[in-house]
Amino acid sequence: MADSPTDKPKRKPEILARRSVARSRLFHVEEIDLRFSNGVETCYERLVGSGRGAVIIVPMQADGSVLLIREYAAGTDRYELGLPKGLVEQEEDLLAAANREIMEEIGFGANRLEILGALTVAPGYMSHTTHVILAQDLYAKRVPGDEPETIEVVPWPLQNLTKLLLCEDCTEARSIAALFMAREKLMG
Template identity: 50%
Template sequence: MDKNLQKPKIHRVATVAQSRLFTVESVDLEFSNGARRVYERMKPSHHETVMVVPVLDDHLLLIREYGAGIEDYELGFPKGLIDPGEVVMEAANRELMEEAGFGGRNFTFLRRLSMAPSYFSSKMHIVVAQNLYPQRLQGDEPEPLPLVRWPISRMLALLDEPDFCEARNVSALFLAHAWLNRTPGEE
């Protein structure tokens, strides 16, 4: 980070809208050069999420899940909130069991991502799950999630699929591709 950058001064934070799930705040900021702006953001939360890239033999496992925001089904990796008291890998295994019907014996952390940092404070942990075994847990999904097996040898062809376009899934795909194709001894 540039040591010369100075965070803006926050003059006022106010709730401008609230629903069952979301609170929208306005944030009155003054930048170090004197410029003032009022931004809107989702109220910051310390809840983090996890996305799992499951590897079963020579395939990736994906699910199709309805997205109310796009009013359609999206192909992607299992994901969800990290529950209070859970660590990232426990949440990854639970979400994998709930959404894909598999548990994992080995998990590798790849990266923590932020999503639209101008509007959200949320962080998502991307992990790879390997050495999978059949295991299902009841989740909160309103319907069964179809499982899709995708050959690792064609993993970047997922980018050509019209229903694989959510940015977090694309990021996880590239991170997993780089990790799976690293040279021996490279970490």
């Protein structure tokens, strides 16, 4: 385990029961009855992920600019500026998924792909993990994707990351965290 600020790991609660309470095309809501090490029992609800997770890709051009995308986000009902991302398909490894996603969304593949880490969003009630992938040595290649409209590609100098954070349409936490992770990696 990476350096952790905790003195010692806590014992996880015992799962007493699980129940599926709702399911849609995208989401599975589960209730879990838990017993904590101090004897307290409680019920939690959580969104259960697919298990394969997702990738978010930081595609870097040779000039030091990152290729962002602007696409419609139904959750906020607006166009959002962020990084290419998508679910990992069945039997697909993380780097292959990342390369496929950038070919679909920005029209480039990468000769060099590197896993930088993993992110969770709201881990108190979501089991979904997004893997951050740095993509370098890009080459032009577009493959068909599942997007309902053409995605706008926006090159942005990574050195101007602070200015990007001032843009009102750049608020997606995974994109922001992944950009900082890539900047730290590239700066050595």
